[in-house]
Amino acid sequence: MQELHDAPLAPLTTFRLGGPATRLVTATTDDEVIAVVREADDSGTPLLVIGGGSNLVIGDKGFDGTALSVATKGFTLDGTRLELTAGEVWTDAVARTVDAGLAGIECLAGIPGSAGATPIQNVGAYGQEVSSTLTEVVAYDRRARETVTLGNEECAFSYRHSRFKADPERYVVLRVRFALEDAGGLSSPVKYAETARVLGVAPGERVPLATARETVLKLRAGKGMVLDPEDHDTWSAGSFFTNPILDDAAFAAFRARVRERLGDDAEPPAYPAGEGRTKTSAAWLIDKAGFTKGYGAGPARISTKHTLALTNRGEATTEDLLALAREVVAGVHEAFGVTLVNEPVTVGVSL
Numbered sequence: 001m002q003e004l005h006d007a008p009l010a011p012l013t014t015f016r017l018g019g020p021a022t023r024l025v026t027a028t029t030d031d032e033v034i035a036v037v038r039e040a041d042d043s044g045t046p047l048l049v050i051g052g053g054s055n056l057v058i059g060d061k062g063f064d065g066t067a068l069s070v071a072t073k074g075f076t077l078d079g080t081r082l083e084l085t086a087g088e089v090w091t092d093a094v095a096r097t098v099d100a101g102l103a104g105i106e107c108l109a110g111i112p113g114s115a116g117a118t119p120i121q122n123v124g125a126y127g128q129e130v131s132s133t134l135t136e137v138v139a140y141d142r143r144a145r146e147t148v149t150l151g152n153e154e155c156a157f158s159y160r161h162s163r164f165k166a167d168p169e170r171y172v173v174l175r176v177r178f179a180l181e182d183a184g185g186l187s188s189p190v191k192y193a194e195t196a197r198v199l200g201v202a203p204g205e206r207v208p209l210a211t212a213r214e215t216v217l218k219l220r221a222g223k224g225m226v227l228d229p230e231d232h233d234t235w236s237a238g239s240f241f242t243n244p245i246l247d248d249a250a251f252a253a254f255r256a257r258v259r260e261r262l263g264d265d266a267e268p269p270a271y272p273a274g275e276g277r278t279k280t281s282a283a284w285l286i287d288k289a290g291f292t293k294g295y296g297a298g299p300a301r302i303s304t305k306h307t308l309a310l311t312n313r314g315e316a317t318t319e320d321l322l323a324l325a326r327e328v329v330a331g332v333h334e335a336f337g338v339t340l341v342n343e344p345v346t347v348g349v350s351l
Contacts, residue, residue, distance in 0.1 A: 002025070003025050004023070007023070009024070009058050009062060012050050012053045012069060014234075014238075015057060015312050015318075017058065017060075017316065017318045018062060018347070020063075021063040022062075023065070023066045024067045025066060025068050027070060028073070033086075033140070033174060034140050037142060041142055041145075045065050045066050046063070046064060046065030048063050048066070049070060050067055051087065052112055054111075054112035054227075055113060055117060055238075055344045057318060057345070057347065059346075060319055063348060070114065071087045072086055072087035072088075073087055077102075080179060081135075082097060084115035084176050084178075085115065085116075086115060086173045086176070087114055087115070090113050093105075093115055094108055095109065097180060103180060103187050103188045105133060106209050106216070107127055107188070108124070108125055108126075108130070110217045110220040111125060111238070115176050116173040116175075116176065118134075119134055119137050119155060119162055119164060120168075122158065122160055122165075124160070126192040126216050127195060133180060134155070134157075134177070135177050136149050136176075136177040137150045137155055137173055138177070139171040140171065140174060142169065142171070142172065159279070160242050160343060183206060186209065187207050189205065189206055190207065190212070195215060195219070198219065199215055222305065223303075224236070224303045224306055225238050232312065233304055235313070235314070237310075239282070239309065240309060240344065241340040241341060241343060242341050243279050244282060244285070244338050245273045245279045247277055248276050250338075251280070254268065257336045258336065268280050286332060289328075289331045289336065291331060293306065298323075298324070300316040310324055
């Protein structure tokens with residue numbers, strides 16, 4: 001276990017932003033993780049748990065407390081059952097399941113971060129969500145002061161949400177378990193329209209696993225969503241805002257605003273999101289509100305490849321980033337009456 005003081009946190013995030021932590025501890029085993037958490041809780045010290053740092057916005061003043069970097073390693077495959085330690089690099093784990101000929105998370109390729117973070121956000125992309133294949137989460141319960149195992153239903157998954165996100169101070173994820181599928185080297189049925197179109201198949205069809213993964217990686221790279229240290233368009237947290245989900249009344253009001261602004265024939269993106277609820281596209285809202293790809297003149301700008309990604313062009317501060325985010329939120333609300341919600345977790349700052 002490594003311990004540093006007044007340690008920079010920016011290098012531990014994909015934004016490369018944020019001030020130092022009073023103390024930074026890197027834990028490489030579950031027991032070390034639990035020991036650091038217990039020590040912080042016993043002493044009343046603020047605790048910040050960091051995985052891959054791909055969904056984290058840390059304030060310029062840093063973090064006055066103990067930052068815990070989870071660097072545990074472990075990939076165990078037993079038939080179609082997969083167990084990952086929280087510190088495993090997610091995109092590497094996806095690649096290994098594809099190499100093993102198992103389907104279920106192949107379309108989650110290229111998503112930066114650690115395995116332990118995936119259930120917190122209920123990570124999803126290109127027609128797949130972690131909640132579809134995850135069976136159990138092993139976590140340290142800070143309230144009960146013991147290690148617990150939570151089944152899928154106990155995790156209370158919904159769109160980009162979970163029990164862990166709803167109560168962020170309670171659980172520290174240690175391990176995640178999945179039930180994958182052996183489909184003879186084929187992928188899960190392709191659900192996402194864009195993926196199906198690029199693959200040249202109808203939704204619901206299967207393709208070779210490697211083909212599905214490679215296609216998703218190309219789609220993500222085209223949107224600046226695959227990390228590249230040399231490309232500032234990838235110095236981001238991926239999608240900065242979640243897609244809004246509106247009830248019937250709110251969607252009707254939104255649709256009227258769209259037609260008022262864009263013309264009587266204009267139709268916003270609309271996807272069923274449960275009874276009486278409709279999901280629309282945050283990227284579409286941002287673009288139609290006038291924040292196009294590459295928007296911004298300062299060190300924090302919208303990606304030149306995707307309007308959902310806010311990026312650090314190399315010299316930005318967290319306040320630069322937040323100023324841009326607030327401008328986008330205000331502009332979208334003024335244009336369409338919809339309030340965007342940030343997807344990354346903020347530490348010491350807020351929109």
